[in-house]
Amino acid sequence: MTNLAAAQEQVWLYDTKLADAKVAIAEQQADFISSAHAHYQKALALETHSPVALRGLGLLHLDQQEPAQAKEFFTQYLQLNDIKDRRYIESLVKKI
Known part of the structure; x- marks a missing residue:
């Protein structure tokens, strides 16, 4: 699912503004990438x-x-x- 599709789904489900949903999803994606990077680095340390x-x-x-x-x-x-x-x-x- 693309960020836009996810944002549109969030708008439909939770009656939020599309711009707010896009920001929330971008933040979630940044958190996911940061977490993945940290876990891969830990794996390399081991x-x-x-x-x-x-x-x-x-x-x-x-x-x-x-x-x-x-x-x-x-x-x-x-x-x-x-x-x-x-x-x-x-x-x-x-x-x-």
Whole structure:
């Protein structure tokens, strides 16, 4: 569901203004991203070559328009053995 669709649903369900709903959803999304980043960092602290954490941080940074950081995590991820989405991540790195 897109942010706009979620905002429209919130307006319909709770009779709020669309602008207020968009702000609330943007705040929720920022909290989610911050929480995900913290959890991936904790995972890396426990296992420095965690494929889930390296891939997740790369995707988070890519989504946040931070290509240098995304490329750094993707590069580490691609150095691991037995990753199933190597071609996909390589295609992302080429676009950075």
